[in-house]
Amino acid sequence: MSRMRLMLVGCAIAAAVVAARHPSVLAAAKPPTVDDFFDDSVVQRIDLQMNTRDWQSLTDNYLDNTYYPADFKWRDQTVRNIGIRSRGTGSRSGTKPGLRLDFNRYSPSQLFVNNLKAVILRNQTQDASNMHERISMLLYAKLGVQATREAFTTLYVDNQYMGVYSIVENPDKVMLDRMFHDSEGNIYKYDYNAGDLPWYFTDKGADSSAYVPEPFKPETNETDPHPDTIRDWVRSVANDSDAAFPINVLRWMDWTNFTTHIAVENWVADQDGFNGNYGVNNFYLYRWTNADKLTFIPWDKSEAFKDPVDTGIFHNFLDGDPAKRNRLSSRAMSIDDARNAYLDTLLRISNLARETDPTNPADTRGWMEREVEREYAQIKDLVYLDTKKPFSNDDFEAAVDVLRNFARSRPANVDAQVKAFRNR
Amino acid sequence: MIALFLALALAVGTPQDQAPAPKTKKGKAKAENAEQSEKKPKKEKKAKKPKDEKPAPDDVTDVASGGEADGQDVGGTGTFVWRNHPQLQFGAVRLAAEFKFQEDGHASYDNADVIAGVKPWELHRNRVGVKGKIGKKIDFEIERELTEKELTEKDILLGLTPRSQWKDVDVNFSYYKNAQITAGKFKVPYSLDEETGVSHNDFVYRSLGANYLAPGRDIGVMSHGSFFKHGLRYQVGAFQHDGDNAQSKKIQGGDATVAGRIVVRPLRKVSSLFDAFEVGTSTAISKLSDDSFRPNGLRIRTVLTQDTFFAPVYVKGRRSRYEGDFDWTIRRAAIRGEYFHVTDTRWGQSYTDGDLPDARYRAWYLTGTFTLTGENKQRPLRPQNDLFDGGIGAIEVAARIERIWADSVAGTDDAFANPRAENILPSGDRAITLGVNWTLNRFIKLQFNAIREHLEDVDRSPVAGMQNFWSRVARLQIVL
Numbered sequence: 001m002s003r004m005r006l007m008l009v010g011c012a013i014a015a016a017v018v019a020a021r022h023p024s025v026l027a028a029a030k031p032p033t034v035d036d037f038f039d040d041s042v043v044q045r046i047d048l049q050m051n052t053r054d055w056q057s058l059t060d061n062y063l064d065n066t067y068y069p070a071d072f073k074w075r076d077q078t079v080r081n082i083g084i085r086s087r088g089t090g091s092r093s094g095t096k097p098g099l100r101l102d103f104n105r106y107s108p109s110q111l112f113v114n115n116l117k118a119v120i121l122r123n124q125t126q127d128a129s130n131m132h133e134r135i136s137m138l139l140y141a142k143l144g145v146q147a148t149r150e151a152f153t154t155l156y157v158d159n160q161y162m163g164v165y166s167i168v169e170n171p172d173k174v175m176l177d178r179m180f181h182d183s184e185g186n187i188y189k190y191d192y193n194a195g196d197l198p199w200y201f202t203d204k205g206a207d208s209s210a211y212v213p214e215p216f217k218p219e220t221n222e223t224d225p226h227p228d229t230i231r232d233w234v235r236s237v238a239n240d241s242d243a244a245f246p247i248n249v250l251r252w253m254d255w256t257n258f259t260t261h262i263a264v265e266n267w268v269a270d271q272d273g274f275n276g277n278y279g280v281n282n283f284y285l286y287r288w289t290n291a292d293k294l295t296f297i298p299w300d301k302s303e304a305f306k307d308p309v310d311t312g313i314f315h316n317f318l319d320g321d322p323a324k325r326n327r328l329s330s331r332a333m334s335i336d337d338a339r340n341a342y343l344d345t346l347l348r349i350s351n352l353a354r355e356t357d358p359t360n361p362a363d364t365r366g367w368m369e370r371e372v373e374r375e376y377a378q379i380k381d382l383v384y385l386d387t388k389k390p391f392s393n394d395d396f397e398a399a400v401d402v403l404r405n406f407a408r409s410r411p412a413n414v415d416a417q418v419k420a421f422r423n424r
Numbered sequence: 425m426i427a428l429f430l431a432l433a434l435a436v437g438t439p440q441d442q443a444p445a446p447k448t449k450k451g452k453a454k455a456e457n458a459e460q461s462e463k464k465p466k467k468e469k470k471a472k473k474p475k476d477e478k479p480a481p482d483d484v485t486d487v488a489s490g491g492e493a494d495g496q497d498v499g500g501t502g503t504f505v506w507r508n509h510p511q512l513q514f515g516a517v518r519l520a521a522e523f524k525f526q527e528d529g530h531a532s533y534d535n536a537d538v539i540a541g542v543k544p545w546e547l548h549r550n551r552v553g554v555k556g557k558i559g560k561k562i563d564f565e566i567e568r569e570l571t572e573k574e575l576t577e578k579d580i581l582l583g584l585t586p587r588s589q590w591k592d593v594d595v596n597f598s599y600y601k602n603a604q605i606t607a608g609k610f611k612v613p614y615s616l617d618e619e620t621g622v623s624h625n626d627f628v629y630r631s632l633g634a635n636y637l638a639p640g641r642d643i644g645v646m647s648h649g650s651f652f653k654h655g656l657r658y659q660v661g662a663f664q665h666d667g668d669n670a671q672s673k674k675i676q677g678g679d680a681t682v683a684g685r686i687v688v689r690p691l692r693k694v695s696s697l698f699d700a701f702e703v704g705t706s707t708a709i710s711k712l713s714d715d716s717f718r719p720n721g722l723r724i725r726t727v728l729t730q731d732t733f734f735a736p737v738y739v740k741g742r743r744s745r746y747e748g749d750f751d752w753t754i755r756r757a758a759i760r761g762e763y764f765h766v767t768d769t770r771w772g773q774s775y776t777d778g779d780l781p782d783a784r785y786r787a788w789y790l791t792g793t794f795t796l797t798g799e800n801k802q803r804p805l806r807p808q809n810d811l812f813d814g815g816i817g818a819i820e821v822a823a824r825i826e827r828i829w830a831d832s833v834a835g836t837d838d839a840f841a842n843p844r845a846e847n848i849l850p851s852g853d854r855a856i857t858l859g860v861n862w863t864l865n866r867f868i869k870l871q872f873n874a875i876r877e878h879l880e881d882v883d884r885s886p887v888a889g890m891q892n893f894w895s896r897v898a899r900l901q902i903v904l
Contacts, residue, residue: 051738051775051844057717066674066718069842071775081840106841108883223535 032075034115037151037167040134043378044153044167046121047073048084055157062086062094067105077113081106089194091125091302096163096388098123099155100170120168121155127302128391129399130164130383131375136268136301138371142352143345145260146179147298152379163386164379171284171297173220180295186226186287188216189299190280198279201327203238206231216285229292230285237328246335252294255338261296262329263345266315267353267414269307269406275316275326276303305402309409313346313417343418350411368407376400509555509904516559522567523904524551524623532729532895539886540729547571548899549622551591561598564608567591588668591641602649612639612667613646613659613685614706616749616762617789624803626758626793626820627859628873628899629727632828633764633787636724637745639667639681639708655692660684666710666743675736676720678710678743700753707746712768714740719843721768721783724828727855727875728895731886734830734851737783737843741769758801761790767833773844780846781833789826793861796820810865822859828852829880841884852880871899 037044050070058068067083083105088098099121103112111117124130133150140147148169155162169175176183192199192215204210211234212218212227233252240248261283265273272281274296284297312319317329332338354366363370383389383396391399503513509520526549536542553567569589594608611619617634629635646661665671666678685706691698714720719736726733749762764787770780795801796819799808809815829852831839837846859873875895882891 049775051773052777053714053717054844061717064717069775069844080838081842081845083842106845108888223538 032077032113034113037074037113037116038149038169040151042151043164043382044074044151045156046153046165046167047156047159049073049158050084052158058084058086059094059097062092062097067102069106072101072103072112074112079103079110079112081110087120088123091123093123093125093390095390096123096125096386098125099165115174116170117172117174118170120170121153122166122168122300122302124164124166124302125390127399128389128395129305129403130166130379130396131372131400131403132268132304132306133166133168133301134375135368135371135403136264136270136304137298139264139268139349139352139368140260140298142367143260143264143348145257145264145298146295148175152375152382154382161385163388164382171219171299176220176286179297180286180288182289183220185221185289185291186218186224187220187297188212188225188230188285188287189219190215190283190285191217192279192281198324200324201234201237201280201329203235204231206235215280219284226287229287229294233292233294237331242334245331252292254293255332255335255341257295258328258332259338259342260345261298262317263342264298264349265301265304266311266313267346267349267410268301268304269309269311269410270301270304271306272303273298273301275329277307277316279324280326305406309406310413313343313414313421343422346414346418350414353407354411366407366411369404372400372403372407517556519554519556521904522551522553522555523902524549524553525900525902526550526623527900528628529898530728530895531897533887533890533893535887536729536895540731542729553592562595563598564595566593600649602651604648605645606648606661607645609641609643610646611641612644612663612681612683612708613648613661614638614683614708614745615747615764616704616751616760618669619685620803623869623901623903626791626803626822626861627824627857628871628897629857629875631762631787631789631791631824631826632724632727632853632855633762633789633826635669636722636828637764637766637785637787638669638747639663639683639710639745640669642667642681644681655689657687658685666708670722670743672723674718675723676713676716676718678712678720681708681710683708683745697754698752700751702751704749704751705747706749707744709745710743712739712741712743714738714773721843722766722785722830724785724830724851724853726853726877726879726886727857728897729886733853733879733881733884733886734785735841735843737768737770737845737848738773739768739770739783740773741771743768753801755800756795756798757793759790759792761788763788764828774846775844780844781835783830783832783848785828785830787826787828789824791822791824793820793822804866804869805861805863807863807865813865817865818861818863820861822857822861824857824859825855826857827854841881849881851884854878854880867902867904869899869901869903871897871901873897873899 048070050068054068054070063086065085067085070082070084072079072082083102085100086092086097087100091098100118101121102118104110104117122133127133130152134152137147137150148171150169151167153165153167155165171187171189173183176185176187196215199215208227208231211230212225216230218225229252236245236248262274265275271277274280274283276282282298282300284299286295286297287293288295307315314333316324317326318333333342353368356366357363357370384393505511509522511518511520528546528548530542530544530546532540532542549569550571551567551569553565555563555565557563567590569591590609592610594606594610596604596606598604613619615634615638617631618638618640622630642663642665644661644663646659648657648659650657661683663681663683666681671677683706685704687702687704689702691701712720719738721736721739723732723736724734725731744767746765747762749760751760752758764785766785768783770783772778773780793801795805797808797816799805799818801820805818805820807815807818809817811817829850830848831850832845832848835847839845839847839849841849841851855875855877857873857875859871862870864870873896875897876892877895878892879885882889885891
């Protein structure tokens with residue numbers, strides 16, 4: 001064997017030994033993935049570079065959806081030529097704007113980490129704790145419901161710190177493919193205009209344009225939005241006889257998806273969900289490819305944990321002003337299967353919330369309380385440095401305390417209500 | 425329904441319409457043709473048409489440019505007549521009302537109704553106006569579009585700019601024939617196609633270059649006149665902004681503008697074939713601000729569906745427009761061509777606030793028309809024999825080939841489509857328009873156009889993967 005060959009073999013053996021002892025050496029060579037971007041065990045950092053006037057214009061005109069060009073940087077990944085704009089409804093802010101980052105705005109084929117077309121940066125201007133959304137979505141995920149992936153990040157624009165944001169997966173075909181392995185159907189965002197009257201899932205008439213594109217706004221396949229499906233579903237729910245309803249509604253829905261969706265919202269006392277205090281809100285609906293099957297996808301839980309710990313488990317559908325009860329939820333409760341699924345899910349959430357850490361028997365805190373503390377530890381210092389937030393640091397601490405108390409108290413309260421209902 | 429009613433009524437004809445219009449002599453046609461651009465110099469008295477001749481009602485020479493049929497006294501004070509337009513006379517003041525209706529039927533690529541909001545039927549124009557003359561030296565006109573939508577309070581809150589419903593609102597002083605003065609709101613003198621009145625055009629839509637690169641109307645003052653028996657015509661003016669074509673609800677447009685246009689007939693003494701051969705050139709220089717938070721460059725859209733395939737970029741500094749054109753009418757045929765070249769400077773527009781290379785927009789077109797029914801080519805075309813009056817009206821065929829495209833002058837970076845790209849990714853549209861124009865009588869015209877477009881950057885097509893598509897449009901035009 002020549003001397004050269006001996007040297008090559010020696011180098012190969014040395015490299016193998018180093019790689020075996022230090023896997024990170026190999027890992028460092030791998031490009032980061034979308035899972036790394038949504039890794040919520042760390043706080044990410046996003047940098048945007050843009051013309052100085054553009055950020056000023058975006059904040060001055062935060063009600064406008066004008067896109068501005070920017071270069072995006074995360075870790076060692078730079079994506080040039082992206083578009084950003086202000087976003088949100090009640091959360092819009094000129095001080096700390098919520099943002100939509102479109103990686104393919106100016107280059108349709110451009111993706112970030114070979115996967116993402118766009119992401120949302122939620123500004124948490126309606127949630128002093130910054131955690132309502134994260135904890136709610138984690139709860140959905142623990143129940144096996146497909147929910148948006150999220151992680152905290154800091155945002156810097158032209159090297160200026162803009163505060164703590166939540167990265168939220170954008171509801172698009174990429175997300176649908178991850179969730180359902182079916183992305184060619186129709187996804188609708190429930191979206192209403194400011195000033196519209198609250199809607200409680202009542203009949204909007206026979207004209208399908210009363211349903212699509214508003215309030216059910218098609219976000220994929222806009223040219224083939226199947227408005228009749230939405231119209232027929234709503235009208236069936238609103239008008240079918242008690243005998244026909246349980247049979248007909250199964251054409252569009254499965255009770256597991258629906259009851260889990262509203263059970264989580266109710267458990268976390270969401271003020272602004274499907275059974276919220278202001279009418280139907282905050283969900284996406286997916287119509288599967290070539291089928292009438294509809295699946296709920298949760299969205300925007302910034303108003304969760306805001307109603308009291310003892311919020312009724314039938315809030316706004318069997319309880320409350322009859323004129324403001326959600327028609328679908330209330331009718332679902334008349335069906336044994338749906339009602340039992342709903343109540344069982346509430347109990348399951350309570351169990352998840354108080355589940356202790358099996359690796360640390362000395363810690364008596366439940367999962368939800370531990371999650372609050374984990375996230376608090378992640379972001380506390382960063383929130384304190386965040387001068388753009390519309391809350392004081394004391395507000396932040398108080399909001400976290402509310403969450404801690406909620407995590408401790410809500411399971412027992414919900415359990416008691418379920419037991420009382422079943423024993424009535 | 426109103427349009428149909430009017431169409432029927434007018435197709436039968438008003439009492440004054442019963443006598444067929446005399447055939448226009450060749451030389452006369454040429455002289456009229458030379459006068460068709462709006463804001464042209466007045467004709468000399470000897471060029472007046474005989475009283476029984478019937479110029480088309482939307483002939484721009486009617487009143488405001490002095491001395492054509494509608495411009496003549498119609499009788500004593502309070503007299504009302506309907507020559508080409510309803511007219512009134514009060515002492516030295518003569519008024520002629522004018523109405524323009526254009527109703528379009530559209531079709532384009534699949535789902536254009538959803539993607540581009542193309543409606544099968546559209547009341548494209550619904551304009552009313554008054555042209556008038558005070559004494560011998562002062563002409564004026566006022567024209568208002570009735571169909572354009574006012575902005576809501578929310579639109580204004582969002583920074584949208586209202587588009588004026590007032591079109592031509594101006595007064596012309598002709599104390600010096602070679603240096604007439606026009607003041608008010610009117611078209612910035614730039615581009616042959618843009619200056620051709622919309623109801624005179626050979627096609628339903630103007631060329632892309634005229635629509636998106638020419639300034640259009642603005643408020644200003646202009647001097648204009650002609651020399652060498654119309655062998656040379658000039659227009660030069662100063663304007664508040666750079667025209668409404670450069671503006672939209674979201675685009676602020678340019679600021680102070682100076683513009684000039686010269687048209688010559690260089691070969692008229694060589695041969696009668698070249699009597700109506702004209703060569704023109706225009707330039708317009710405008711200030712450009714970046715006061716708006718939105719990009720202030722020019723946008724370019726497709727012909728019928730108006731899908732934006734070149735979005736405005738951020739600009740600041742100066743907008744420079746240059747143009748050259750020719751126009752040649754030979755009896756029943758006519759050809760036209762035009763080239764547009766526009767640049768916008770981009771001072772301080774990079775991510776790091778540095779200067780960027782100029783944004784650049786270019787366009788050209790070539791058109792040809794031929795009358796099948798024997799009339800000599802004029803704009804507007806006048807039938808020898810009106811429909812329902814022993815004839816079939818005037819029919820002509822027309823074709824146009826054109827291209828418009830935008831990019832930036834050489835940059836060193838990779839080309840991107842974003843509005844602050846150093847090197848702007850080029851995007852363009854090549855279009856062919858085939859048309860038939862049927863002028864039933866002097867009031868009514870039907871136009872049929874088939875338009876094939878080829879978008880050069882498929883990524884900016886309104887439909888994913890679609891680069892070529894056809895559009896069809898039919899227009900009913902009624903001008904009173």
